Amino acid sequence: MTDEELVDEHRAGRADAFDRLVERYRAPAYRFCYRMLGNHHEAEDASQEAFVRTFTGLARFRREAPFRSWLFHILANVCLTWRRSMRDKPGAFATDPPAERQPAPIELDEFQKQLQAAIQRLPDKQRLTLILRVDENCGFEEIARILDITPLAARVNLSLARRNLRETMPPHLLEPCR
Amino acid sequence: MTCDEARRWLDEETTSPEADRHRRSCASCRLAFAQARFIDRAVRAFPVPELHDDYWKIYQRRLHARLAARRPRWPVSVGIAAAVLLAVGALFAIPRPDSPARFESHAVEPTRPHWRPLIQRVESDDAATVLAALRLLETLRLPESLPTLKAALGSQPWRDEAILRTIARISPPLCESVFREALACPDLQAAATAACAELRPELAVRLLLGVYGELTVAPRAAADDLLHSHAAITRRLLLPRLFSASDAHAAMLAPLAASVHLREAAPRLLRLTRSEEHRRAAVLALARLDNPALLASLWDLPAQEIAAFVREGGPKAVEHLRRSALAANMRVARAAIDLLPEFADAQTLRTLAAAMGRSSTHAAAVRAIERVGTEEAIALLLEGFREAPSKGEIVRALGRMRSPAIRPRLLRMTGEPRVPLDALAEALEAYPREQIVPELIPWMERFDARGRAHELLKRLTGKKMGPHAGVWKQWWSTRIKEDA
Numbered sequence: 001m002t003d004e005e006l007v008d009e010h011r012a013g014r015a016d017a018f019d020r021l022v023e024r025y026r027a028p029a030y031r032f033c034y035r036m037l038g039n040h041h042e043a044e045d046a047s048q049e050a051f052v053r054t055f056t057g058l059a060r061f062r063r064e065a066p067f068r069s070w071l072f073h074i075l076a077n078v079c080l081t082w083r084r085s086m087r088d089k090p091g092a093f094a095t096d097p098p099a100e101r102q103p104a105p106i107e108l109d110e111f112q113k114q115l116q117a118a119i120q121r122l123p124d125k126q127r128l129t130l131i132l133r134v135d136e137n138c139g140f141e142e143i144a145r146i147l148d149i150t151p152l153a154a155r156v157n158l159s160l161a162r163r164n165l166r167e168t169m170p171p172h173l174l175e176p177c178r
Numbered sequence: 179m180t181c182d183e184a185r186r187w188l189d190e191e192t193t194s195p196e197a198d199r200h201r202r203s204c205a206s207c208r209l210a211f212a213q214a215r216f217i218d219r220a221v222r223a224f225p226v227p228e229l230h231d232d233y234w235k236i237y238q239r240r241l242h243a244r245l246a247a248r249r250p251r252w253p254v255s256v257g258i259a260a261a262v263l264l265a266v267g268a269l270f271a272i273p274r275p276d277s278p279a280r281f282e283s284h285a286v287e288p289t290r291p292h293w294r295p296l297i298q299r300v301e302s303d304d305a306a307t308v309l310a311a312l313r314l315l316e317t318l319r320l321p322e323s324l325p326t327l328k329a330a331l332g333s334q335p336w337r338d339e340a341i342l343r344t345i346a347r348i349s350p351p352l353c354e355s356v357f358r359e360a361l362a363c364p365d366l367q368a369a370a371t372a373a374c375a376e377l378r379p380e381l382a383v384r385l386l387l388g389v390y391g392e393l394t395v396a397p398r399a400a401a402d403d404l405l406h407s408h409a410a411i412t413r414r415l416l417l418p419r420l421f422s423a424s425d426a427h428a429a430m431l432a433p434l435a436a437s438v439h440l441r442e443a444a445p446r447l448l449r450l451t452r453s454e455e456h457r458r459a460a461v462l463a464l465a466r467l468d469n470p471a472l473l474a475s476l477w478d479l480p481a482q483e484i485a486a487f488v489r490e491g492g493p494k495a496v497e498h499l500r501r502s503a504l505a506a507n508m509r510v511a512r513a514a515i516d517l518l519p520e521f522a523d524a525q526t527l528r529t530l531a532a533a534m535g536r537s538s539t540h541a542a543a544v545r546a547i548e549r550v551g552t553e554e555a556i557a558l559l560l561e562g563f564r565e566a567p568s569k570g571e572i573v574r575a576l577g578r579m580r581s582p583a584i585r586p587r588l589l590r591m592t593g594e595p596r597v598p599l600d601a602l603a604e605a606l607e608a609y610p611r612e613q614i615v616p617e618l619i620p621w622m623e624r625f626d627a628r629g630r631a632h633e634l635l636k637r638l639t640g641k642k643m644g645p646h647a648g649v650w651k652q653w654w655s656t657r658i659k660e661d662a
Contacts, residue, residue, distance in 0.1 A: 019238070022238065022241060023234075023238075026234060026237060026238075027229075027234075030226075030229070030237075031226050034226050034227070035224070035226070040227050044237065048237070048240065048241050048244055049244075051241055051245075052241070052244050052245055055245055059321065059322045060321045060322075062351075111220070112220075112224060112225070115220055115221070115224065116224070119221070130221060131221070134218045134221045134222055135221065135222060159188070162213070162214050162217055165217050166213055166217065
């Protein structure tokens, strides 16, 4: 069953239709938020907030774009709002989560630490474009729809993101590609 | 393949054989590709926490809890609108809206269409009822009602500006088709054009440009006002339309292009000048683009069209015309000189004087000054006479001007051997013989001018009475008596 058919089912009152959409997209949504926010707890909160907004906004979903694009549009907005509120209120999301929600800690090597820092330093639109293109395999048209920009702007953002990463990463870490 | 072309493949998943070949031979492109792919791979491989099924169960449970706790957030305006709705409920007999659906234990109740009675009123034949219903819908902001409202409006003639304005405020996607149809209907054009002011500027401009050619005079004036007020958007949307339009349509859009200063339209307008039918509209539009340099592209057109360009283009265009009068290209210079008398002022006369000093444009400039015909023009000819490369043209021009003030000066030329006799005779013939002959006879008594005076008298009177002044005087007094 396609996403749009599930949306129709949900509108028709089928109780589990929205659950099935969540099951389908929870992992990509979480992954996207994690890439954007760099923290498990914030990724979980942000992805859930996006699903809540999706649920409340489903009545307005008009099929002008695929459901996936619409969901990622909401995810992108939520993540940007999240980041802004983090900047305004540092430590606002620093409460300790319950033990059952703790995933296994990730060991990052030096390259990955530098890459994470470099990605976090990218301007919002560039980081979003890079993640959508590289991680979610979105085409430029889809990225344009999600970010409400033109496909050309999406291309430019990707190019700038790569250049910024290249320039901010220590050169010796980019040696393997020489 | 160049580096730029090869790097266009950088953002693509695939590549082309040409780009591959280029990469093999270009070290910098090879590095750029390698770095891009390396970064992509690194980003893709960046670790994300591994989450197990148990976690997702907790995730889902927590999400349900959030959904259940979340009350749909109604904006304050909807609260106010609901109060208004209650107040007028009796009038419209609208059932009170149910509480918004809440997410409880996965049960989702479909929203009841409490707005249905309003939509029925939109389908009414009474304009006041339609307007009242639309205004309520505008206040309530019910996005879920829009598809039904759109269908209801499909059967409506939309009647007046107030209704169209309200539709515009309800929803841009909804109003596009309604406005398009209203603008296409001659009876509604005026109302629809005025109501376009409520639309988003981009949409309003797009709609108005779409029907611009079909608008009658008054709606077109209103459309022009709106399009001018959004000149930047108009320029952006008009340009491709202008280039893809037929000549007739482009000619109709030309004044608009000029009035919003769409300078990029110049190539299309110049192409339009090749069509005799649309030439005038294109020339006038080109002139209003405030780019007098365009004059250089118009010299193949008939003189009256070039003059129209200069007239419309104002002082800048006149200044450009003056500069053209002194251009190295003789064809251009002569054409410009021919047009200058229409724009005669002190500056123009100075330009003509300079052109008169050039042998290649001397004759054209003298004719132009003659056409100006003012006292300043006469003074200019007389002033330029001394230095003129060919004095004959000036003398003939002075003769044709027939000014009493010039006559004594022409007669004095009898004693100036550098003035061609033919030209002087031609100039003097322009005056009555009764004035010229008695003034010319005394010149016969001057040793240095006798020959030329005699020749002039022979030509003017057709008589051959020898080189003696006395004989000519006697003949003239006899003739006067006979005439008396």
